[in-house]
Amino acid sequence: MSAEKFEKSKTIELRKKHVGPSCKIFFSHDPIKIVQAKGQYMYDEKGQCYLDCINNVAHVGHCHPDVVKAAAQQMELLNTNSRFLHDNLVFYAQRLQATLPEKLSVCYFVNSGSEANDLALRLARQYSGHKDIITLENAYHGHVSSLIDISPYKFHQLSDAEQNQFVHVAPSPDVYRGKYRADYSDPATAYANEVKAIIDTVHKKGGKIAAFIAESLQSCGGQVIPPVGYFQQVAKHVHKAGGLFIADEVQVGFGRVGTNFWAFQLQGEDFVPDIVTMGKPIGNGHPMSCVVTTREVAEAFMSSGMEYFNTFGGNPVSCAIGLAVLDVIVKEDLQGNALRVGQYLTNLLEKQKEKHPLIGDIRGCGLFVGVELVKDRLKLTPATAEAQEVIYKLKEQHILLSADGPHRNVLKFKPPMCFTMEDADLVVEKIDLILTELDDALGLKLSSTLNPGNECSKMKMPTDENGHQFPNGLVHSRGSSQGGPHQTKRLKT
Ligand SMILES: Cc1ncc(COP(=O)(O)O)c(C=O)c1O
Numbered sequence: 001m002s003a004e005k006f007e008k009s010k011t012i013e014l015r016k017k018h019v020g021p022s023c024k025i026f027f028s029h030d031p032i033k034i035v036q037a038k039g040q041y042m043y044d045e046k047g048q049c050y051l052d053c054i055n056n057v058a059h060v061g062h063c064h065p066d067v068v069k070a071a072a073q074q075m076e077l078l079n080t081n082s083r084f085l086h087d088n089l090v091f092y093a094q095r096l097q098a099t100l101p102e103k104l105s106v107c108y109f110v111n112s113g114s115e116a117n118d119l120a121l122r123l124a125r126q127y128s129g130h131k132d133i134i135t136l137e138n139a140y141h142g143h144v145s146s147l148i149d150i151s152p153y154k155f156h157q158l159s160d161a162e163q164n165q166f167v168h169v170a171p172s173p174d175v176y177r178g179k180y181r182a183d184y185s186d187p188a189t190a191y192a193n194e195v196k197a198i199i200d201t202v203h204k205k206g207g208k209i210a211a212f213i214a215e216s217l218q219s220c221g222g223q224v225i226p227p228v229g230y231f232q233q234v235a236k237h238v239h240k241a242g243g244l245f246i247a248d249e250v251q252v253g254f255g256r257v258g259t260n261f262w263a264f265q266l267q268g269e270d271f272v273p274d275i276v277t278m279g280k281p282i283g284n285g286h287p288m289s290c291v292v293t294t295r296e297v298a299e300a301f302m303s304s305g306m307e308y309f310n311t312f313g314g315n316p317v318s319c320a321i322g323l324a325v326l327d328v329i330v331k332e333d334l335q336g337n338a339l340r341v342g343q344y345l346t347n348l349l350e351k352q353k354e355k356h357p358l359i360g361d362i363r364g365c366g367l368f369v370g371v372e373l374v375k376d377r378l379k380l381t382p383a384t385a386e387a388q389e390v391i392y393k394l395k396e397q398h399i400l401l402s403a404d405g406p407h408r409n410v411l412k413f414k415p416p417m418c419f420t421m422e423d424a425d426l427v428v429e430k431i432d433l434i435l436t437e438l439d440d441a442l443g444l445k446l447s448s449t450l451n452p453g454n455e456c457s458k459m460k461m462p463t464d465e466n467g468h469q470f471p472n473g474l475v476h477s478r479g480s481s482q483g484g485p486h487q488t489k490r491l492k493t
Pocket of ligand 1: 115117140142143219248279
């Protein structure tokens, strides 16, 4: 049977007619129709292959045979809800727990990242008896009403009156572009003090903190890696106020960061959140997710007397899939692969930074890497249109990458974990060619006297208007992007 039911033009027509217009599509002027996928490759209706650098959902590789088999076998046997005893549920909970610090021992199985975060908010509010939530600038935590309220990535489009009065936004702990940067003496403390200041203000107004929620590494917010020690200090302030720390691992969990299974562990062994939410990679594309918390928080949730029931959460098929995903991660050493290939990719990109003025920053852990494009390394002028141009040019060469962050100028790598060094070579080679063209078109040149690895470390660094220092000097030999690349709307992935 052909994987294509309609001609592509008919698919587009039917989609326009029957699918909500706010459900956006990648590359809307020339969308891609994908009919098959395997590993880190996706295939369109003509059999053309695309290298997938963005699908962190297909964590162990698209259509991994072990996952497909586990799903099919369990579907043939039984699928029902969690009100019946089933070994898949308890075995999976036990296996998941084994990846986490001991005190995170109680699971709630749900079906999407949004459901997980919504439940996490309920747990925190029930445990603390408080209402106020602190979230981070540019954060995205899901599409349901309670989460749009705590997602500045989305609600910045609303008026002040439409914003939830119980939600407070702390600065993103971004040491490249944020309020306190890498050259600041102690950015972790400075950013944590911002959270403390919010707590103090909330208290003065009579409010009480239920939770602080953050992705362990901000993804839609621009691949931001918080400084080590930040979460510990925030947790201290939030606990003192009677609230909980929720770590959203929906994008970044399950070994992606390479050195650790969970991204919050990058902060150090002395940090353990009160609630962890998981999604996307957990089921390799099957809709499932999970909230893990402490016995104490779970007991408090129970004390409300209200039953928690979820029709699909924790069903035997989902749990079989979840188990297969955990098995493949171990069997194929995908966490190790993320570390090795991620390091290799980052090294290749670092070399590009020495060559291309448009690259302002490379940051990442394992196979979670961001490349921030700027038109000026001193002013950090976001190269938004240029980032979009890179994405579009790569697409023409059958490589799928996305750009995100508040300025949509951060190239985001979060490929399936089976991504190889050859894949990294290919995508960086293409980026090199595209950036060479863009540098030329914009007339950008690196200042020879300020090249990294030369005299850079001995020189007094230039500073911006806030007194922040920057590592590399840049000169503009011509003006900005006249006739430059096209702009597109942000499309979250
Ligand atoms: C960090 C984060 N949390 C939660 C969600 C919501 O997950 P879902 O789309 O599965 O509801 C997303 C989705 O993109 C996300 O990026």
